[in-house]
């Protein structure tokens with residue numbers, strides 16, 4: 001019996017053979033939808049489609065956000081890990097030195113960030129080659145991915161790694177397509193668009209919907225979407241949108257002229273992890289990306305904070321001034337007093353009596369609140385113990 005991987009290969013071959021035009025667009029739409037479903041099957045451990053789930057490399061999460069290191073073997077991920085965090089991760093000249101995930105931490109402008117060094121992956125990882133699936137599964141749960149590349153290797157490696165991540169449902173440096181989709185019981189397919197669609201026609205959309213056995217739905221497209229974008233919306237449960245920084249390592253081994261060229265690659269930071277060159281710029285790069293998380297700029301405008309969906313809360317020891325130098329950083333979706341306590345130490349909740357809060361989240365200044373109270377950016381909190 002053909003395995004899921006075989007079926008995927010067959011469809012990919014057929015798609016490569018089929019020229020895209022008016023007459024073939026329905027067929028191509030069907031193929032793309034079939035492909036998306038097979039890939040999902042491959043990534044769902046229970047389906048038995050491709051190699052089993054195996055032991056994962058996931059690690060206990062600490063800090064306000066985690067950054068996963070992805071790259072081919074021996075590009076210098078572990079060397080970078082040791083340099084950035086001080087957490088030793090074995091580095092050596094042979095491939096697959098790192099065999100499991102190694103977590104470490106950096107504190108950046110007051111925010112603890114978890115860095116996760118991972119084993120190297122190889123082409124075909126997403127289809128079950130090597131331990132690649134477990135590695136990419138960890139990356140999929142990170143808030144930011146460093147794609148680490150060796151500048152002595154062909155730049156095509158970048159595309160290969162991107163393909164591996166994409167094949168795993170990770171969309172990089174991209175926000176979800178602006179398409180709303182609402183399934184209905186009857187009424188047929190109602191497709192509307194607010195911009196001209198240059199990549200897809202309705203035939204293709206109908207073919208995809210047919211493959212997904214959806215006969216009635218409202219589909220409102222507000223961007224010049226591709227058929228892959230539409231499939232991403234239908235497969236929304238298995239898609240994640242993660243920012244990526246390309247870490248171009250080993251610049252100590254190239255010329256200044258070559259280095260100049262590297263600076264033209266978007267979202268990339270050339271470094272030498274061995275020599276510790278340009279690591280400051282790498283840290284800074286994390287804050288210029290449109291991340292939906294972190295990065296604590298104590299003096300940044302409040303608007304930026306809202307965009308980043310983070311809440312800074314200052315601790316005020318009883319009878320003392322608030323400590324403005326080290327805010328506790330919480331996500332806007334998890335910012336109760338209880339989250340605040342847990343962010344400091346997990347034993348605090350056990351001794352908690354109430355909290356005294358100053359700031360936007362309370363009517364009276366100050367006000368006593370309980371564990372479920374939701375905090376706002378720049379609130380000041382004193383915990384009263386029992």
Ligand SMILES: Nc1nc2c(ncn2[C@@H]2O[C@H](COP(=O)(O)OP(=O)(O)OP(=O)(O)O)[C@@H](O)[C@H]2O)c(=O)[nH]1
Nearest residue numbers: 074075076077078079091092096097098120273274
């Ligand atoms: N010239 C140069 N060599 C480097 C640099 N960073 C790492 N290396 C060398 O590259 C080799 C591989 O480094 P590692 O840190 O083990 O690479 P890795 O990506 O963790 O490798 P795996 O764990 O096997 O996937 C080692 O011999 C390092 O000394 C660098 O900035 N410049």
Ligand SMILES: [K+]
Nearest residue numbers: 074092094097
């Ligand atoms: K290595």
Ligand SMILES: [Mg+2]
Nearest residue numbers: 077078097098
């Ligand atoms: Mg390593």
